[in-house]
Amino acid sequence: MMFELTEDQQLLKQNVREFMEKNVEPTVLERDAAQKWDRSLYDQAAELGLTGLYLPEEYGGSGIDFLSYIMAVEEISRVDDGLGIALSASVSLCSNPINDFGTPEQKEKYLTPLAKGEHLGAFGLTEPNAGSDAARQQSIARLEGDHYVLNGSKIFITNASSAETYVVFAMTDPSAGTRGITGFILEKDMPGFTFGKKENKLGIRTSLTRELLFQDVKVPVENVLGQVGKGFKVAMATLDGGRIAVAAQAVGIAQGAYEHALAYAKERVQFNAPIAKNQTIGFKLADMATKIDAARLLTYRAASLKDAGKPFSKEAAMAKYYASDIALEVTADAIQIYGGYGYSEDYPVARYFRNAKITQIYEGTNEIQRVVVSGSILR
Numbered sequence: 001m002m003f004e005l006t007e008d009q010q011l012l013k014q015n016v017r018e019f020m021e022k023n024v025e026p027t028v029l030e031r032d033a034a035q036k037w038d039r040s041l042y043d044q045a046a047e048l049g050l051t052g053l054y055l056p057e058e059y060g061g062s063g064i065d066f067l068s069y070i071m072a073v074e075e076i077s078r079v080d081d082g083l084g085i086a087l088s089a090s091v092s093l094c095s096n097p098i099n100d101f102g103t104p105e106q107k108e109k110y111l112t113p114l115a116k117g118e119h120l121g122a123f124g125l126t127e128p129n130a131g132s133d134a135a136r137q138q139s140i141a142r143l144e145g146d147h148y149v150l151n152g153s154k155i156f157i158t159n160a161s162s163a164e165t166y167v168v169f170a171m172t173d174p175s176a177g178t179r180g181i182t183g184f185i186l187e188k189d190m191p192g193f194t195f196g197k198k199e200n201k202l203g204i205r206t207s208l209t210r211e212l213l214f215q216d217v218k219v220p221v222e223n224v225l226g227q228v229g230k231g232f233k234v235a236m237a238t239l240d241g242g243r244i245a246v247a248a249q250a251v252g253i254a255q256g257a258y259e260h261a262l263a264y265a266k267e268r269v270q271f272n273a274p275i276a277k278n279q280t281i282g283f284k285l286a287d288m289a290t291k292i293d294a295a296r297l298l299t300y301r302a303a304s305l306k307d308a309g310k311p312f313s314k315e316a317a318m319a320k321y322y323a324s325d326i327a328l329e330v331t332a333d334a335i336q337i338y339g340g341y342g343y344s345e346d347y348p349v350a351r352y353f354r355n356a357k358i359t360q361i362y363e364g365t366n367e368i369q370r371v372v373v374s375g376s377i378l379r
């Protein structure tokens with residue numbers, strides 16, 4: 001299968017690359033060290049149209065292909081994966097389910113400002129006792145007349161407290177298992193909806209990760225996303241698409257680390273020659289480039305299947321776990337090429353290594369991705 005990018009796709013990739021190198025890269029090490037989420041960078045990405053790429057024009061998007069969005073996430077993550085996850089959590093995990101499952105009124109009210117980038121989105125599924133076993137939801141939403149009363153909490157939520165719009169899940173019928181879960185759209189300023197601990201993270205430190213706390217939050221019935229009792233399917237279908245974006249993040253992280261290592265290997269002189277002339281380094285670079293290409297092809301294939309309206313769950317899971325596994329290998333190799341300098345936070349590659357680790361974990365651990373792939377093969 002060949003991926004010849006169209007002129008428009010190449011131009012978009014180039015524009016995002018230039019934007020990231022000019023506007024985002026100069027401050028990335030400093031923001032990473034300070035664990036600083038800078039919403040103004042998201043606003044600039046929105047001005048470039050990156051928050052609405054594949055969303056319908058009717059609701060503030062550009063109506064182009066999903067693959068273009070995936071390439072944008074890759075290019076953003078090549079420089080700053082914190083911004084990459086902030087944007088993809090908003091687009092893939094909040095705008096996307098509203099687009100796929102929302103009513104016209106919900107789309108008008110919530111999707112339009114999200115697609116335009118005026119609002120930021122977030123997604124709340126994970127709870128202290130519902131990680132890989134996402135069906136074990138302990139948040140409860142009780143119907144009382146024209147609204148639900150929501151109680152419970154969510155952890156590890158990207159964009160929490162900065163986002164205006166939240167897609168969250170809760171049990172509406174605890175006796176019905178996965179068929180008792182319902183999706184809701186929440187607004188940041190709903191009474192009883194607050195934010196807990198800010199996570200002190202190994203990587204993606206330029207993004208914001210916090211708890212969501214619900215205490216008797218009154219959620220109008222018109223904010224149910226999809227059908228009552230069908231929330232688990234909404235969550236799973238959403239994560240299928242989200243996993244392609246995580247794969248793109250991993251490809252971007254690996255690409256960024258590889259480019260730094262390649263440049264360093266050409267300029268670092270030891271034994272009177274650039275270390276790149278040493279075959280052990282040359283072969284390492286060859287392996288890095290090959291793994292990144294393979295991961296990118298898996299990622300673009302999954303995105304193209306989604307664009308074509310074909311099933312893509314298995315391919316998204318394959319891309320996600322392969323790309324994130326090789327991202328960890330490639331970023332570790334980049335540190336090895338830098339030697340002692342690679343271990344210092346004064347140089348760029350340590351940050352890539354720290355950022356790579358989370359891509360093996362979030363939006364479904366790589367163990368869960370293998371459950372999805374093996375389930376599909378053995379079905």
Ligand code: COS
Nearest residue numbers: 125126131132134135178233236237239313362363364368
């Ligand atoms: N799309 C749509 N529906 C899906 C689906 C998908 N990709 N995967 C499962 N479903 C449906 C099933 O068809 C089933 O429907 P019925 O009730 O009509 O039969 C229902 O969901 C339950 O499916 P299943 O029995 O397979 O659910 P499990 O509880 O066994 O969970 C896994 C399956 C493990 C795959 C799921 O819990 C999962 O993906 N866990 C990881 C969660 C995750 O990614 N967390 C990260 C949060 S965001 S950082």
